[in-house]
Amino acid sequence: MELREIEIFLVLAEELHFGRTAERMRVTPARISQAIKKQERAIGAELFKRTSRSVQLTPTGVVLRDGLAAGYQQIKEALAAAAAAGRGITGELDVAYSAAWCGTLVVAATDIFRARHPNCHVRIHESPLLDPVGPLRNGTHDIQLVELPIDEPDIVNGPVLFYEPRALVVPRNHPFAQRDTVSLEDLSEAPLITVTGQPQYFLDHHYPHRTPKGRLIPRGPSTTAWQEVLALVGAGKGVSPTCARAAQYYSRPDVVYVPFSDAPLVEYGLLWRATNGTPKVRAFIEIVLETARSSAPAEP
Numbered sequence: 001m002e003l004r005e006i007e008i009f010l011v012l013a014e015e016l017h018f019g020r021t022a023e024r025m026r027v028t029p030a031r032i033s034q035a036i037k038k039q040e041r042a043i044g045a046e047l048f049k050r051t052s053r054s055v056q057l058t059p060t061g062v063v064l065r066d067g068l069a070a071g072y073q074q075i076k077e078a079l080a081a082a083a084a085a086g087r088g089i090t091g092e093l094d095v096a097y098s099a100a101w102c103g104t105l106v107v108a109a110t111d112i113f114r115a116r117h118p119n120c121h122v123r124i125h126e127s128p129l130l131d132p133v134g135p136l137r138n139g140t141h142d143i144q145l146v147e148l149p150i151d152e153p154d155i156v157n158g159p160v161l162f163y164e165p166r167a168l169v170v171p172r173n174h175p176f177a178q179r180d181t182v183s184l185e186d187l188s189e190a191p192l193i194t195v196t197g198q199p200q201y202f203l204d205h206h207y208p209h210r211t212p213k214g215r216l217i218p219r220g221p222s223t224t225a226w227q228e229v230l231a232l233v234g235a236g237k238g239v240s241p242t243c244a245r246a247a248q249y250y251s252r253p254d255v256v257y258v259p260f261s262d263a264p265l266v267e268y269g270l271l272w273r274a275t276n277g278t279p280k281v282r283a284f285i286e287i288v289l290e291t292a293r294s295s296a297p298a299e300p
Helices: 003-015 018-025 029-043 059-087 100-116 184-189 200-206 226-234 279-294
Strands: 048-050 055-057 091-097 120-126 143-147 155-164 166-171 192-195 219-223 240-243 255-259 266-273
Touching: 003 018, 003 029, 003 059, 018 029, 055 059, 059 100, 091 100, 091 279, 100 120, 100 143, 100 155, 100 279, 143 279, 155 279, 166 226, 192 226, 192 240, 219 226, 226 240, 226 255, 266 279
Parallel strands: 091 120, 091 143, 192 219
Antiparallel strands: 048 055, 143 266, 155 266, 166 240, 166 255
8 A cells, every 4th residue: 555545544544524525634534545446356355344424444444544553653753854864854953931831731742842953952931920931032942832813023923823712710608709700990909919020011911900890900019920920819918810721620628619700711822932933943943833622632
């Protein structure tokens, strides 16, 4: 079997649908049918049971699928590695993320990247709250996955990768902690603990000064580290907005995460320097996009 025929067989074994397989392979359904019949003649047994309503692997087809899959993946990785070397995907790549849930996606994408491009070493870092785009500008980081908005003339914004619902982290003994949800209007009733070092437009977006109805939002302490935000909230110094998923990663006995009922979702996307569109940066971006799609992120 030629490599193209192996691809056709494996895609059909996954899709179990001639039309979808043809779309993925960018050929006609007749071409898929011809390739499968050729394989069946060569093997001397049916690989698929076809009816007007379904396509199923036969026992022989299952044996062939299981035998081909691992070898085909190795061939793909070898071809990708050779192509990467030819395109200059070598050396080192520094990738940063801003929150633990971003780190999960970065690590998953890095595993795929390392398999496809073994000659390029990836280092993963946590992006600081203080001056988040500074490491991109000075070359410490090549790519970052962070909360948006970021609007800087020398920084490229990739597409939004996923969205997260917002929550308000409050002291455990605060009246808000007994509620199922809070609203943006509730922000006027407690000091807002904020972070510093971010662009002003970013702070205005995530830490507004007024509610949607124009009520003043009082200011509490400000800090440059997320763990300090949680410590201040736990000490009763105020409340702070975050993502609802933070409750899974940053649980503490002195704070409670209360979902917002009306706040816009937080957007997350990739950033890189406008002057750093190298083959290895582009390759990593493509893999992150692929990984984000396959992990079924939340939709707005």
